[in-house]
Amino acid sequence: MAPQRILTTPSPSLNPTPPKQWHEHLTFDLFMTVLNRSILHPFIAWIIVLCLRAQATPYTHPAFLAAAGYAIFLTALNIAFIISDQIAYGAPRHVDLSEEVIVITGGASGVGRLIAQIYGLRGASVAVLDIAEEKDVKGWEDVGGVEYYRCDIGVRGEIEAVARKIQEDLGTPTVLVNCAATRINGQPLLSLSAEAFQKTIQTNLVAVFHTCQVFLPHMLSSENGGTIVNVSSVLGQLCAAGLADYSTSKAGLSALHRTLEAELRVSGNGDKVKMVLVETGQISTPLFKFIKTPNSFFAPMLEPIRVAQEIVSLIDKGESGRIRLPTYAMLINLYAALPGGLQLIARRLAGIDSAVPQVSFYTRQPGEKLKPQAE
Known part of the structure; x- marks a missing residue:
């Protein structure tokens, strides 16, 4: 299977939307960004302390004591987070793009395509794996270093064959970004066909198992190690109505990621192979085109470039970590600790269970067979 260079001109937005009204830009994320930078x-906080001293405010004055205490608290909190990350993820690995071979599954569209373009323009060696035929991949421009391999990552034999080809064409794979995902069915469990469920699990979960098993040995054999990025979703924990297959696959993916992370750590390879787990909310890609944003203030639609930039940043730093966007995604663990009643209230306020247009819920008579809807 010969590699094919990807071509085209930069494409317009992946999911064009009408211009937003001014108030639609006011989101919880925006307010948190302003607060975090102020x-x-x-x-x-220390600038405020210095300003008070410039005014000759006595050290014993309540205003000075409050400002100094607040500055010390924020500083200690930031240092604690830094130490926590060092304990959890260890020292970063050395990253030299001239020596990296970046493999991106699902790289013909969405976030994966943006990551491929970013690294291609920076001169890195990039292998894009996707099930689409090259003639069906639109919107590409000739970017040096990016090679396209048509591959069904749900088939172990195809992945192994492509891995050998990448080794021959580009060198030892050192970075794996698992972005591939099948379309969202958005059907109630009783309406969801077994074939559709299996396909979602195969693409979103089993395929990641295959790619990790195939490419991880290459990273372990590389002098500078490697990085594995798995793109999951907050829906793996929130489990919205109408997304049984998608939520199940993403919950399994997050569990698979954490298990592999633990195995690398206990085997002594945690510093050699870095693990990045991406758990985001709704992204503005064709995959989510029919999903209604339940609450645009607390759960705004994410632009793919923002997610791509966060992933690229951690890969470049050679660090492990978690990427949770938007801001509410960072509170998912706190949500899981809430009593059941409060969780239900939060779900109703957020409108998460009405995000997927529901059709033919459970209104059938006993013994009546429900015909699965067409995909």
Whole structure:
């Protein structure tokens, strides 16, 4: 299977939408960004302390004591987070793009395509794996270093064959970005066909098992190690109505990621192979085109470039970590700790269970067979 160079001109937005009204830009994320760069930032807090001293405010004055205490608290909190990350993820690995071979599954569209373009323009060696035929991949421009391999990652034999080809064409794979995902069916469990469920699990979960098993040995044999990025979803924990197959696959993917991370750590390879888990909310890609954003203030639609930039940043730093966007995604663990009643109230306020247009819910008579809807 010969590699094919990807071509085209930069494409327009992946999912064009009408211009937003001014108030639609006001989101919880925006307010948190402003706070994190102002009153919640240690540097700003110490500036306030210095301003008070410039006014000759006595050290014993309540205003000075409050400002200094607040600055010390924020500084200590930031240091604690840094130490926590060091304990959890260890030292970063050395990253030299001239020596990296980046494999991206699902790289013909969405976030995967953006990551491929970013690294291709920076001169890295990139292998894009996707089930689409090259003639069906639109919107590409000739970017040096990016090679396209048509591959069904749900088939172990195809992955192994492509892995050998990448080794011959580009060198030892050192970075694996699992972005591939099948379309969302958005059907109630009783309406979901067994074939559709199996396909979602095969593409979103089993395929990642295959790619990790095939490419991880290459990273372990590389002098500088490697990085594995798995793109999951907050829906793996929130489990919205109408997304049984998708939520199940993403919950399994997050569990698979954490298990592999633990195995690398206990085997002494945690510093050699870095693990990045991406758990995001709704992204503005064709995959989510019919999903209604339940609450645009607390759960705004994510632009693919924002997710791609966060992934690229961690890969470049050679660090392990978690990427949770938007802001509410960072509170998922806190949500899981809430009593059941409060969880239900939160779900109703967020409108998560009405995000997927529901059809033919459970209104059938006993013994009546429900015909699965067509995919």
